[in-house]
Amino acid sequence: MRIHPLVPSLLLLGTLSFTAACSSGPGEPSGSAGAASARPGSTPGPSPVRSVDPSKIKGLEIVSDSSENKSCPFATSYPDVPGAEAMTAAMKKYVERRLATFRSNSAACEGGAEGLELNISHQFLVASGDVLGVRLSTQDPSSAGSGLSATTYWYDGKAGAYRTAPGLVAEDARTAFLGALKDRLKGREGVDAASLDDTLSDPASRAAVLDDMAFTADGGLRVAFDRGDVGVPAAGALTVTLSKETVTPWLSAFGKRVQRQTVTPSRSLDLGATHTPTQAVPTHTASGDDDTNCKRVRCLALTFDDGPAVPETATLLTYLARYKARATFFTVGQNVAAHPDLVRAAARAGNEIGNHSWNHPDLTKLARGQVxxxxxxxxxxxxxATGKAPTLFRPPYGAVNPRVRAATRLSPVLWDVDTEDWKYRDADKVARTVIDKVRRNDVVLMHDIHPTSVAAVPQILRTLTARGYHFVTVSHLRATL
Incomplete structure (x- = not known):
């Protein structure tokens, strides 16, 4: 991947075809049969890959982080799958590097220039048999161009090795493969033949631009180039799709297994992990409707954003149940898809499930359709997951405007007390912030993706219960005032 952006949600125009397109605005990496990979917020389009149900991946954890700092907002996520530790390490290294660069950018975080936002989200391409494929999509306006890029990561369970996208093609077939790409790119507006030859001939440049490759549902190979990688930026992003018949002879042994598992997925994923953790899901059940009258007693609405997370959300549900406390969880869609069992458990225990967007973009920067x-x-x-549609949403970063409000019937929820737990990973400090600042009927902002925030909850519940507070959901608080 170069520093130029790409717009990967492009329509496939058939066998041995290519497409050029320009960015039309922030988009949304899809974990389903939507867009293959696009800017956070976009409306999903035709997918080049089959839908993968991440909840079927045993031991899956989604590594998430975010900041509510309006001058340095970010949200990142990538999957951690048992057995694919080398691949997880590569994704972690990438995310940490991009985050460090973003944070050090004076315009983004030191100068207080609002409007710049880093978003890194993930999509499973295949999780079947002994192969795993993930695409990380990045939106970073502080980088060059429109700041869009995508990279695919691959894991070979049979060999126990992390693979980059070029590893899908056999070494002795690289010349034929590159020749086919050149043939389908040359002649396109904005593509200079000499520059293209130089880019694909140089090993370092070639590795940088051939970093987003995935198989289509019918076994073809889709190669996406960042905008500006093989043509002038004005030409937009370029995509070449090679048919199954054309590309299969050029594939490596690993590439053929990935192709096979994409076209005809196995029922399970086995990457040779020596241990697959089993997430304990709480079985607490609420005893009837909440009859707390917030006009007569002190009420407080604890809210938790960005989850569900493993194992933090399960631990939090146990703490809440001990004090018969109810809370509101504003969940991120890609995490709900990965852990619907935790969302069900939260709802079953009498908690409220709210909407926090699919992958945490600033909704005010998106077009109506993207919102x-x-x-x-x-x-x-x-x-x-729960059998019940949510009625509330919390806009990421608390950013909401008339366009966002008009795009949904969900009721927006902000907060009265911000614990800033995303900044202070200190359980005692988080607990003291809540205990010292809350007033009757306040809404408190926390995040259940942080272990320190979850660890703060027992102290909060214990101290404020002793002061006569009752912990209710946001909807209950609103309804009884």
Whole structure:
């Protein structure tokens, strides 16, 4: 990947075809049969890959982080799958590097210039048999161009090795493969033949631009180039799709297994992990409706953003149940898809499930259709998990405007007390912030993706219960005032 952006949600125009397109605005990496990979917020389009149900991946953890700092907002995520530690390490290294660069950018974080936002989200391409494929999509306006890029990561369970995208093609077939790419790119507006030859001939440049490759549902190979990688930026992003018949002879042994598992997925994934952790899902059940009258007693609404997370959300549910406390969880859609069992458990225990978008972009920067996609996909995932559609949403970063409000029937929820737990990873400090600042009927902002925030909850519940507070959901608080 070069520093130029790409717009990967492009329509496939058939066998041995290519497409050029320009960015039309922030988009949304899809973990379903939507866009293959696009800017956070976009409306999903035709997918080049089959839908992967991440909830079927045993031991899966989604590594998430975010900041509510309006002058340095970011949200990142990548999967951690047992057995694929080398691949997880590569994704972690990439995310940490991009985050460090973003944070050190004076315009983004030191100068207080609002409007710049880093978003890194993930999509499973295949998780079947002994192969795993993931695409990380990045939106970083502080980088060159429109700041869009995508990279695919591959894991070979049979060999126990992490592979980059070029590893899908056999070494002795690279010349034929590159020749086919050149043939389908040359002649396109904005593509200079000499520059293209230089880019694909140089090993370092070639590795940088051939970093987003995935198989289509019918076995073809889709190669996406960042905008500006093989043509002038004005030409937009370029995509070449090679048919199954054309590309199969050029594939490596690993590439053929990836192709086979994409076209005809196995029922399970086995990467040779020596130990696959089993997530304990709480079985607490609420005893009837909440009859707390917030007009007569002190009420408090604890809210938790960005989850569900493993194992933090399960631990939090146990703490809440001990004090018969209820809370509101504003969940991120891609995490709901990965852990619907935790969302079900939260709802079963009398907690409220709210919508926090699919992958945490600033909704005010998106077009109406993109906002609709972000919220509707998440609501659908919540309803699939709990049997009930949400009625509330919390806009990421608390950013909401008339366009966002008009794009949904969900009621927006902000907060009265910000614990800043994303900044202070200190359980005692988080607990003291809540205990010292809350007033009757306040809404408190926390995040259940941080272990320190979850660890703060027992002290909060214990101290404030002793002061006569009752912990209710946001909807209950609103309804009884």
């Amino acid at each position: 609709v996609s972000q919220l509707n996909r998440t609501s659908a995932a919540i309803e699939a």
